[in-house]
Amino acid sequence: MDRFSWSNGLLEINETLVIQQRGVRLYDGDDKAKLDLGVTLLSTHRLIWRDIKNHECCIAMPLSQIIFFEEQAAGIGKSAKIVIHLHPVPANKEPGPYQYSKYSYIKLSFKEHGQIEFYRRLTEEMTKKRWENTPVSQPIPTGTGSQAGKTRAVGIVGIERKIEEKRKETDKNISEAFEDLSKLMVKAKEMVELSRSIANKIKDKQGDITEDETIRFKAYLLSMGIANPVTRETHGSGTHYHLQLAKQLGDMLQAPLEERGGMMALTEVYCLVNRARGMELLSPEDLVNACKMFESLKLPLRLRVFDSGVMVVQLQSHSEEEMIASALDNVSEKGSLTAEEFAKLLGLSVLLSKERLLLAEKMGHLCRDDSVEGLRFYPNLF
Amino acid sequence: KMRRGVGAGAIAKKKLAELEPHISHMCIIFIPMSKQLETFKTHLEEFASKHKQEIRKNPQFRVQFQEMCATIGVDPLASGKGFWSEMLGVGDFYYELGVQIIEVCLALKHRNGGLITLDELHQRVLKGRGKYAQEVSQDDLVRAIKKLKVMGNGFGMIPVGGSYLVQSVPAELNMDHTVVLQLAEKKGYVTVSEIKDSLKWEKERACHVLDHLLKEGLAWLDSQAAGEAQYWLPALFSELTSRDVTPEEANQMTP
Numbered sequence: 001m002d003r004f005s006w007s008n009g010l011l012e013i014n015e016t017l018v019i020q021q022r023g024v025r026l027y028d029g030d031d032k033a034k035l036d037l038g039v040t041l042l043s044t045h046r047l048i049w050r051d052i053k054n055h056e057c058c059i060a061m062p063l064s065q066i067i068f069f070e071e072q073a074a075g076i077g078k079s080a081k082i083v084i085h086l087h088p089v090p091a092n093k094e095p096g097p098y099q100y101s102k103y104s105y106i107k108l109s110f111k112e113h114g115q116i117e118f119y120r121r122l123t124e125e126m127t128k129k130r131w132e133n134t135p136v137s138q139p140i141p142t143g144t145g146s147q148a149g150k151t152r153a154v155g156i157v158g159i160e161r162k163i164e165e166k167r168k169e170t171d172k173n174i175s176e177a178f179e180d181l182s183k184l185m186v187k188a189k190e191m192v193e194l195s196r197s198i199a200n201k202i203k204d205k206q207g208d209i210t211e212d213e214t215i216r217f218k219a220y221l222l223s224m225g226i227a228n229p230v231t232r233e234t235h236g237s238g239t240h241y242h243l244q245l246a247k248q249l250g251d252m253l254q255a256p257l258e259e260r261g262g263m264m265a266l267t268e269v270y271c272l273v274n275r276a277r278g279m280e281l282l283s284p285e286d287l288v289n290a291c292k293m294f295e296s297l298k299l300p301l302r303l304r305v306f307d308s309g310v311m312v313v314q315l316q317s318h319s320e321e322e323m324i325a326s327a328l329d330n331v332s333e334k335g336s337l338t339a340e341e342f343a344k345l346l347g348l349s350v351l352l353s354k355e356r357l358l359l360a361e362k363m364g365h366l367c368r369d370d371s372v373e374g375l376r377f378y379p380n381l382f
Numbered sequence: 383k384m385r386r387g388v389g390a391g392a393i394a395k396k397k398l399a400e401l402e403p404h405i406s407h408m409c410i411i412f413i414p415m416s417k418q419l420e421t422f423k424t425h426l427e428e429f430a431s432k433h434k435q436e437i438r439k440n441p442q443f444r445v446q447f448q449e450m451c452a453t454i455g456v457d458p459l460a461s462g463k464g465f466w467s468e469m470l471g472v473g474d475f476y477y478e479l480g481v482q483i484i485e486v487c488l489a490l491k492h493r494n495g496g497l498i499t500l501d502e503l504h505q506r507v508l509k510g511r512g513k514y515a516q517e518v519s520q521d522d523l524v525r526a527i528k529k530l531k532v533m534g535n536g537f538g539m540i541p542v543g544g545s546y547l548v549q550s551v552p553a554e555l556n557m558d559h560t561v562v563l564q565l566a567e568k569k570g571y572v573t574v575s576e577i578k579d580s581l582k583w584e585k586e587r588a589c590h591v592l593d594h595l596l597k598e599g600l601a602w603l604d605s606q607a608a609g610e611a612q613y614w615l616p617a618l619f620s621e622l623t624s625r626d627v628t629p630e631e632a633n634q635m636t637p
Contacts, residue, residue, distance in 0.1 A: 034513035100505065174443070177433045181447060184429050189454040191422055198415060220415055224422075225457040225464045241463045266533040269483045281477035283462045284532045308552040311534035350491075351535075351551070372596050372603075 001028035002101040003086050005094035007060035008163060009050055011043060014134035018042045019121045023112030024049065027081070029103025040108055040123055045131040047084075056163055059096055061086075063131055071119055072107070080115040081107045082122070102226040188224070195226050202241070215239055243297070245282070245290035249273070250299040250312075257301070257315045262323075263350050266303075268349070307362075308356045320359075327360045328379060336369070336378045423465060430469045439469055441519035447472070448525060459529055479518060482507050484535075487550035495599030496536070496551030497563075497617035500524070503548050519544040543567035547617055553598040558591045563615065570618040573610045 011017060024040040026033040026049060035057070041048040047066075051057035067085045074080040077258060085105045108129075109176065110118070113258045198217060202209055219239045221228050249269075256272060257264055282290075291303035291313055300316040330345060331337045337345070339354035357377045360366045367380040385475055436443045451466075453490045458466035458478050467473025475579050486506045490498060511518065527548060530537040538554030542564050549555065555563075565580055566572035578590040592613050595601035 048476055100501075174436070174440070177436045177443060180429055180433060180445065181443075181450065184425060185450045185454055187422055187425050188451075188456055191418060192455045194415070194418055219413070220419060220463050223419065223465050224452070225460040225466055226455065227457070227460075241461075265535060267484050267530070267535045270533060271484055274477060274481050279474055280468075281462055281474050281481075282460055283467070283473060283477055284480065284529050286461050286463065288532055305534060309534045310535060310552050370597070372593055374597060 001026065001105075001106055002089055002098040003065050003093070003106075004049070004096040004098065007046075007048060007058050008094055008160060009041075009048055009058040009060070010160060012045065015045045018044060018125055019118060021112075021114040021118050022052070022112065023110065023114075025079075025109040025111060027107035027109060028098065028101050029105055029107075031103075033097075034105075035097065037111060039358065040118075042118065042125060044125060044134075055159055056166060063125060063129075065090075066126060069119075069122065069126075071115065079109045079111050080113070081109045081117060082119055083107050119306050137339045191224050192226055195224065197220060242286065242289045244261040244295055245286060246293040246297055246299065249287075250288055250294070250297070250301055252276070253283050253301060253313060254315075257313065261346055261352075262315040262317070263312050263348070263352055264314075265349065265351055266313060269313050287342050307358070308355070310351060310355055312352065312355070323356055324360045324363055324365060327356050328365045331357075331360075331366060331377055332379045336376050338374050340374075342377075423469075426469050427463050434470055437472060438475065438516055441522060443516055444472075444519075445521050449528055459525070474527045475516070476522070476529065479507070479522060480530050482510055483523065483526055483530065483548075484550070486510065487548070491551065494616040494619075495601075496549060496553060497540075497600050497615070498548050498550070499542075499617060500539075500546040500548055502617075540627040551598070553600065558587070559594065562591050562595070564590075566613070566615050567618055571604070571612040575610055 005154045020041040022039050022040055023037055024041075025037055026035055035049075035052075036051055036053065038049050038051045041050070046062050048058065048060040050059075065086050067087055069082055069084040072081040072083050083105055084107070088104070105217075106329045108115075108118070129216075202214070202217065218228060219241070222239055222241065252273065253264070253269065270282070270284060270287055270292075273287070285331070288303070288311070291301075294301045294303060294313075302314055302316055303311065304314055305311050330342065337357070339350050339357060342348075342357060343350040343353040348356075354375075357366060361368060361377065361380075365380055367382070369376045369378060437447060448458070456466075458464065458470070458472050461467065462473045462477065464473065464522075467518065483503065486503060487498060500520055500523065504518070504523060507523065508515075508518060524539065524546075527537055527539060534552075536549060538549045538555075540547040540549060540555065540560050540563060542560075547563060561581060562572060562577060566575065572592075574585060574588045574592070577583055577591075578585060581588075592601065595613065595615075596603060600617065601613045601615055604614055
């Protein structure tokens with residue numbers, strides 16, 4: 001499907017319509033194309049397809065792209081198709097609905113029949129190759145309007161006008177949007193400047209500001225998305241919002257953590273929580289800031305950062321010593337283990353099992369054998 | 383002492399004097415701040431009611447929006463609780479994209495060691511989102527990835543061949559590794575000789591870098607290649623061939 005380019009569907013001088021057929025769905029290789037049902041038109045020069053409902057959605061491909069084509073009979077619940085095999089994408093191809101396709105063929109699926117006649121006409125045109133005798137100068141680029149003298153609307157003047165009107169309206173909407181955006185940004189900038197002056201005043205009155213006031217200020221910064229210029233920490237860079245979030249996470253993550261051996265990578269938590277929420281999602285920073293509050297809220301979870309930079313949430317009940325001791329047991333039992341093998345054993349991710357092994361190594365219980373075959377851990381007998 | 387100082391007026395004045403330091407805080411912090419915030423919120427609501435669609439539908443508009451925010455020192459994606467996120471819906475768009483990016487990277491990690499081209503990531507994310515989802519540009523992906531970095535899983539971007547490789551594991555990749563990746567980009571693999579010729583390195587240095595890439599699962603060794611052993615980067619595979627490595631081929635190559 002990446003051989004198609006956007007088109008306004010207007011025929012060139014010397015280009016004639018041969019046949020058109022409604023109720024055609026396009027396939028990118030074996031996959032349904034991300035387009036709806038449409039009309040497919042065959043001209044002397046091109047294969048054109050237009051969405052039935054949305055006439056502006058129109059794509060075309062020169063017939064010279066076609067290597068060969070074949071029929072695919074209908075089956076139970078499946079319409080008859082024509083499979084068209086195509087040459088590679090030419091370098092100067094105008095943009096279209098697909099930037100890239102892993103297939104070199106498309107299919108036309110004839111939901112309302114008509115494939116027999118279409119196939120016959122296509123065969124005829126591919127034999128006659130009429131486009132070679134009467135070449136059109138260059139593909140019609142969309143959106144630039146008609147090039148005077150080169151195109152002539154063949155019975156579809158109304159469509160061209162409608163496209164032009166829609167485009168003008170869209171352009172107008174966009175430029176209005178940009179204008180409004182600029183005005184909004186001017187106001188936002190004022191907010192940033194206000195926050196700076198407040199921050200300065202807070203710094204000056206250091207010690208004279210209540211915790212409540214500081215928290216309010218932080219909430220203000222949070223709303224606006226402004227980085228906190230005052231470094232005095234009360235609950236990390238958190239606010240009441242993060243406090244609540246931390247408590248929610250404390251409840252929500254208990255079971256998943258237990259299922260996963262007491263530890264989850266922060267990215268895993270991020271996906272889990274956001275998938276569950278569906279909307280009003282947490283930002284990565286929200287998650288980090290909330291997790292930083294676990295300790296001060298005396299929740300049974302901790303945010304932990306390994307030497308590698310990997311961040312995890314772990315259950316407080318899973319003590320370090322236990323983890324390392326059991327890692328040592330596992331390795332001793334098997335003689336040696338790689339991170340992958342350890343992961344399989346525990347049902348943990350490779351990332352986290354590697355971290356555990358590294359931790360055990362750091363504590364002196366394991367030593368490594370680092371070779372091209374991989375990193376393997378042995379009990380440290382020294 | 384003047385008799386004028388006694389009376390309700392004097393008492394009120396005294397109270398005021400005691401409260402003054404606190405009042406001045408309120409004046410400085412609460413009142414202008416709350417007022418300004420409310421006003422701004424109204425402006426943002428107005429903007430959202432007119433143009434919220436534009437942000438969701440138009441990648442170009444999103445780029446403009448992001449760049450303007452950056453210029454004035456605002457991060458619209460800092461928090462899901464921020465105004466920008468709540469009213470314009472920018473947050474959900476990027477945070478969800480973040481989830482999709484993490485999931486794609488995780489699913490392919492066993493194959494490419496945690497390194498994937500931005501193009502392939504883009505294709506796969508689009509595929510996962512389905513045909514009715516909003517359009518997502520590479521710029522959108524890049525911004526989402528920048529946010530993911532804060533969660534410490536080694537997310538990063540390596541410039542290669544005019545685009546980027548997206549790293550999603552904490553494997554340490556220094557300049558030497560990066561340069562070899564860039565060299566391998568054209569063909570998807572590289573040999574020791576090619577490194578020596580192009581980069582003018584000694585064999586030891588080349589081997590050291592290649593060994594590291596092998597260990598991290600980012601490169602696979604084809605020792606049966608005609609001529610010299612070839613080090614293949616699975617992350618670069620899809621750029622060149624449209625088919626996946628078959629199990630038989632995978633067996634011939636050793637990770």
